[in-house]
Amino acid sequence: MASSSYFLLVALFALASWKAIASDPILVNGFVCKNPMDVKAEDFFLAANLDMPRDTNVSKVGSNVTLINVMRIPGLNTLGISLARIDYAPLGENPPHTHPRATEILTVLEGTLYVGFVTSNPENKFLSKVLNKGDVFVFPEGLIHFQFNPNPYKPAVAIAALSSQNPGAITIANAVFGSKPAISDDVLAKAFQVEKNTVDWLQAQFWADNQN
Amino acid sequence: MASSSYFLLVALFALASWKAIASDPILVNGFVCKNPMDVKAEDFFLAANLDMPRDTNVSKVGSNVTLINVMRIPGLNTLGISLARIDYAPLGENPPHTHPRATEILTVLEGTLYVGFVTSNPENKFLSKVLNKGDVFVFPEGLIHFQFNPNPYKPAVAIAALSSQNPGAITIANAVFGSKPAISDDVLAKAFQVEKNTVDWLQAQFWADNQN
Amino acid sequence: MASSSYFLLVALFALASWKAIASDPILVNGFVCKNPMDVKAEDFFLAANLDMPRDTNVSKVGSNVTLINVMRIPGLNTLGISLARIDYAPLGENPPHTHPRATEILTVLEGTLYVGFVTSNPENKFLSKVLNKGDVFVFPEGLIHFQFNPNPYKPAVAIAALSSQNPGAITIANAVFGSKPAISDDVLAKAFQVEKNTVDWLQAQFWADNQN
Amino acid sequence: MASSSYFLLVALFALASWKAIASDPILVNGFVCKNPMDVKAEDFFLAANLDMPRDTNVSKVGSNVTLINVMRIPGLNTLGISLARIDYAPLGENPPHTHPRATEILTVLEGTLYVGFVTSNPENKFLSKVLNKGDVFVFPEGLIHFQFNPNPYKPAVAIAALSSQNPGAITIANAVFGSKPAISDDVLAKAFQVEKNTVDWLQAQFWADNQN
Amino acid sequence: MASSSYFLLVALFALASWKAIASDPILVNGFVCKNPMDVKAEDFFLAANLDMPRDTNVSKVGSNVTLINVMRIPGLNTLGISLARIDYAPLGENPPHTHPRATEILTVLEGTLYVGFVTSNPENKFLSKVLNKGDVFVFPEGLIHFQFNPNPYKPAVAIAALSSQNPGAITIANAVFGSKPAISDDVLAKAFQVEKNTVDWLQAQFWADNQN
Amino acid sequence: MASSSYFLLVALFALASWKAIASDPILVNGFVCKNPMDVKAEDFFLAANLDMPRDTNVSKVGSNVTLINVMRIPGLNTLGISLARIDYAPLGENPPHTHPRATEILTVLEGTLYVGFVTSNPENKFLSKVLNKGDVFVFPEGLIHFQFNPNPYKPAVAIAALSSQNPGAITIANAVFGSKPAISDDVLAKAFQVEKNTVDWLQAQFWADNQN
Incomplete structure (x- = not known):
């Protein structure tokens, strides 16, 4: 019901x-x-408690993303936008990821964030910035980006908006090393120019993580 | 330069x-x-100070909208999203308006807001809600909507995202009664079913307001 | 059936x-x-009788819009266009309104029309023109616009095309003062810079109108 | 200037x-x-005289299309719509053609029109209708369609709207047999399953026509 | 099942x-x-055997199009792309046709192709090129185009990609002269500037062809 | 010139x-x-020699992508499609990457390919398939995907089409570990759950690679 x-x-x-x-x-x-x-x-409404801190211990990387998309607010269907609150533990991060269907615009509500994205081949230029409270930054659609809280003592909080009612998210490390089933270690060893047992060790990490 | x-x-x-x-x-x-x-x-960056309160005395209606769009962040061009901070004085409002090119999703950071929008003809159904801190609400593209701070003592603050890098805004009262030059009072008297001198009086108000 | x-x-x-x-x-x-x-x-067909005059007494403002959209011609679905015939009584008008999802292009078939639209904030520039038979005018998507028949003796007729199979229409006065239920008079009094009892009186007008 | x-x-x-x-x-x-x-x-305006009959002797097929697109009204740019008046001589026709970038919705202002379009491969189903004054018909984007005035004594007039500010038009016979330079008669003879000299004769017709 | x-x-x-x-x-x-x-x-998969020659005797024009669209690979739905292999007999052709919803980009895998397209009215400019193995050519959305194998002894093969998961195809000769039911010969005789019995003869050809 | x-x-x-x-x-x-x-x-033409084998020694991963996009064929502008030939050395691969603005449909011309993609969070489901000559596979927009030639003796060749005239490509390993300048090893160590010196070693690899 x-x-x-x-x-x-x-x-x-x-x-x-x-x-x-x-x-x-x-x-x-x-x-x-x-x-x-x-x-x-x-x-068109959700009592989302976006003012309340989230538990950043739920992930190994020290962050927690609360996404308000069409699955949470039915009225967003076809309207092309969604909203997220992101909490960062001290030294926590929202690790490198992409949104396959959305650009993101983010503002810092609390603390400090070191943020960046990487442009497409062949430049793979890394553009980064340290954001303070009230600063705004844009991550263009489909590009790999992250936010990192460089402060070892204080948490950080950001609000982000995304240009899709269902933006999707692909966390690079999880998708590459923690997919189900695993990508062949032949493929990953060559791609990352490491030994296969390094890949196997990485994959073991992420499988464990995802099974929690 | x-x-x-x-x-x-x-x-x-x-x-x-x-x-x-x-x-x-x-x-x-x-x-x-x-x-x-x-x-x-x-x-892709702006030191927008979105954490800082704005002066809500700049308008007669007791609100102040800080819009971060493509005119403020060049990198937003073609990316279809923008962000705004809205400050509301006690009993202040962001009066009925439309965004001709964007849907809006809003969350309350401080205080309480009474918000609503009206659906198209012929229903013209008014959907409203009282939002508390952390609540989220959606205003679909092109529909007339507003936010009102019902608290006579405390200000309110919201963050809104819009699904266009240049959403546009049309404040209904200003566009109808404060356009430059004025719309003929014959047209407005019939549309609003009032006497022409009522229209003239309204237009005088808004002309004054806009000339400040 | x-x-x-x-x-x-x-x-x-x-x-x-x-x-x-x-x-x-x-x-x-x-x-x-x-x-x-x-x-x-x-x-893909409708015997719409678009050549036949419509009764302009059906509304207090002296106009009658016959819209041929996807609800009338099923084959329009997904095709992004619709058509309308608009009849104007002497001194009648199609009052200020917006189409949230369409631009309109209009040509005058009979009589004369005074038409106009208002641009977005902050300019709220009013662009108007008197159209004679055979003239063409464009109302950009989402902007407030109207047509008024300035002739006290002769009716007017126009054909308009809209860039959506379901353009929607929001008559400003009806949506603002005649919504169901009514928008709070606190909100409207402040927005239109009038006394609350003026708002109450306006709302009474439009409720009556809509209940016919 | x-x-x-x-x-x-x-x-x-x-x-x-x-x-x-x-x-x-x-x-x-x-x-x-x-x-x-x-x-x-x-x-946003054009004194297009769309109420005035056009000369249908300008073409061999007995029709005249007056298209109001972005080249005629600059304000249409990016707005996705255009308008046309079409005049038909007795027994005249707007011959089979496509609009590569637009759907068309047409209403008959004067006379009678026999209209139709053909669906895609493999059905190539021909859907047709006789339209009287005031009837409306839709020609979906990219499909081959025509209008023919079956009345040997009276002209006909239609207004059509197209879902692009620059819809384009490709008259099949002219594009196939009257292109500049001509398409190889080997290609056309095989495509139309006729002798090459039949193709050559057709091409001669259309070249002459276009050089007027 | x-x-x-x-x-x-x-x-x-x-x-x-x-x-x-x-x-x-x-x-x-x-x-x-x-x-x-x-x-x-x-x-997201199809064992389409796109490496295998197709029988070009299935059509009178000496070609065979194997289209891999959303009807063949369900996962293409909403993704806006499809792929085709085209086989040409010696002197065979893919006759003049349009794709109402797609641009095509083609590369020659085997043999030689004489290809071309015709621009919109009024220019109807014919742009053509002889393609050798490995050459690439683009046919813009909605324009009439063809490929012809000029070699009397050797077959040709091409791979084409189309910018829609369901591009549609309209073979001009079949749609004009072989539609079901037939387009009135009055309409076609005037459009192609030929006698009605020429049209009737053409229509007889294509009806026969389609009934096979 | x-x-x-x-x-x-x-x-x-x-x-x-x-x-x-x-x-x-x-x-x-x-x-x-x-x-x-x-x-x-x-x-609209390019003598791209897409039939000719490419040198797969140009990259450490044993593949070579020849992309025909709007930079190579000017006429592709606004048309939303591009084409690529991909050569794979024995045991070579087109390593995990995304196209931020395009879906890809691929067919194998020579050899065998093991291909796959990973779905979005939270499933990160890995879908893979071994493709033989003539098989077709689809990689949806924005998802991480790869192709690997499992045959230690024979090269492989594929033709791929992309749903953008400028699809972009982001090779995951290069963007993450080889960006210019480098992403902070704090960020990457936490994201990939490895020691910082592992990150440093990886970054050294990719910097070297890119400087060639």
């Missing part, structure tokens, strides 16, 4: 009037689309 | 390599587009 | 061949999508 | 404020883009 | 996690969309 | 007629856009 109302999604065009075809739910992008007469403010 | 570097815009595709045609700047969307070899972190 | 065939929508891609998955109707954008073998000319 | 003002194009985003980079014109889609402070109503 | 798995389509967004609404399949673009947990490599 | 003609780019819309503004080149997406009267077949 709870999970059913959780997925009562509402598309933008639902805001114009039409008559229902039948009693079956209408789907857009695979989510239920409501008759505009039945749209409720709750479809 | 300052204004020139202010407009050194960088498009996403600039991140792939190409050789410059000539010494003239390359424009995309009317902004300068840099050779990817010349891209700097500063093109 | 009638309402069922009314919603037998046909998407463009339906024009390429595929086999049906099952006996259930296939939905695109929430509308039924037909097997291309079953597409009929009627799916 | 005339041709210069003819190309003073104004993009939608020009409606938001920015400062000019320099004194050189800013181009979007290859057209000049104005500073929003300089936008004029004339940029 | 076979045809059911044939249509188990997988959309890109399926690659992000969500919970199934119910036991009914979720449709996107009219195709089944899988839960990301159930995605298999087979959804 | 050579580099000038190299950048004479031609946009799709150039195929419709317009008059030149002036003698200055018109830019679209930062590339020169030609007057449609001046378009030549050469703008």
